[in-house]
Amino acid sequence: LAKTTQPISMDSYEGQEVNITCSHNNIATNDYITWYQQFPSQGPRFIIQGYKTKVTNEVASLFIPADRKSSTLSLPRVSLSDTAVYYCLVGDLRNTDKLIFGTGTRLQVFP
Amino acid sequence: SAVISQKPSRDICQRGTSLTIQCQVDSQVTMMFWYRQQPGQSLTLIATANQGSEATYESGFVIDKFPISRPNLTFSTLTVSNMSPEDSSIYLCSVEGAAGRETQYFGPGTRLLVL
Numbered sequence: 739l740a741k742t743t744q745p746i747s748m749d750s751y752e753g754q755e756v757n758i759t760c761s762h763n764n765i766a767t768n769d770y771i772t773w774y775q776q777f778p779s780q781g782p783r784f785i786i787q788g789y790k791t792k793v794t795n796e797v798a799s800l801f802i803p804a805d806r807k808s809s810t811l812s813l814p815r816v817s818l819s820d821t822a823v824y825y826c827l828v829g830d831l832r833n834t835d836k837l838i839f840g841t842g843t844r845l846q847v848f849p
Numbered sequence: 850s851a852v853i854s855q856k857p858s859r860d861i862c863q864r865g866t867s868l869t870i871q872c873q874v875d876s877q878v879t880m881m882f883w884y885r886q887q888p889g890q891s892l893t894l895i896a897t898a899n900q901g902s903e904a905t906y907e908s909g910f911v912i913d914k915f916p917i918s919r920p921n922l923t924f925s926t927l928t929v930s931n932m933s934p935e936d937s938s939i940y941l942c943s944v945e946g947a948a949g950r951e952t953q954y955f956g957p958g959t960r961l962l963v964l
Contacts (some may be wrong), residue, residue: 772952781853781941781955782892825891837882837943837953839892 742826743817756813756841760826763807767831771802771809776823776842785824786811813845821847851876851944853956861962862932869928870959872942877922879945881917882953886939895940898925932963 741762744819750756770789774782786793788800788809799812813820823842850960862868872881883895898904904917918926922925929936939958946952 746914753919769862779958780942782944783955784952787952837892840892 742828742840744826744840744843747846749846749848750816751848752817753815756845758811758815758824758845759808761808765806765828766830770798770830771784772827773798773811774825774827775798776825782825793801801830816847818847818849821845851878853942853944853954855942855956855959857959858957861964863964864933866932867928868932868961869926870940872925874923874944879922881919882943883917883924883927884943886940886941888961889918892941895927898901907947929961934963937963951961
């Protein structure tokens, strides 16, 4: 699976938009980009997945440029409850059993 | 989505003992996974457990230390054997999502402290 690089931590205030960028320079043609969210004392939770351009769901948006060497998870108007660790994963998840977690980004939202 | 429960939720154990962690899913799944998450760290895959076959272990993890059972399509156990303080971690099980392997659903984890 392609290696990913994310900021270790980010701070934000309630109501702001938060953008977390993930670098994956070695992404392969069949690789998808998946983001997970982990709250303290809980297992990770799937947020969003994409291959190219933009994907949006009720939780977040995922922006992927044409070269796919990076991706940006966008959380609109964060609240205190969005404080969590966010993991970016890249891989051909249709053909492998494994999820390889990187270091993740620890987001702290302040009032 | 799948609902996953783990038992125990936490435990404190003595060095040299063993602990078996249970993972129960509310639906039948082919593949179950076991992860370890050390304090403040990311998740590391221990092994993949398919029903009816031997578990497949990742590099650095061996069956003698982490024996896994997968007796049916809704249940699995992970045993942490001959524990040492270095085994203090959160152990999580997960299952493949209904949509295939693109997503996984995780249990709440078992927090283990070895003294």
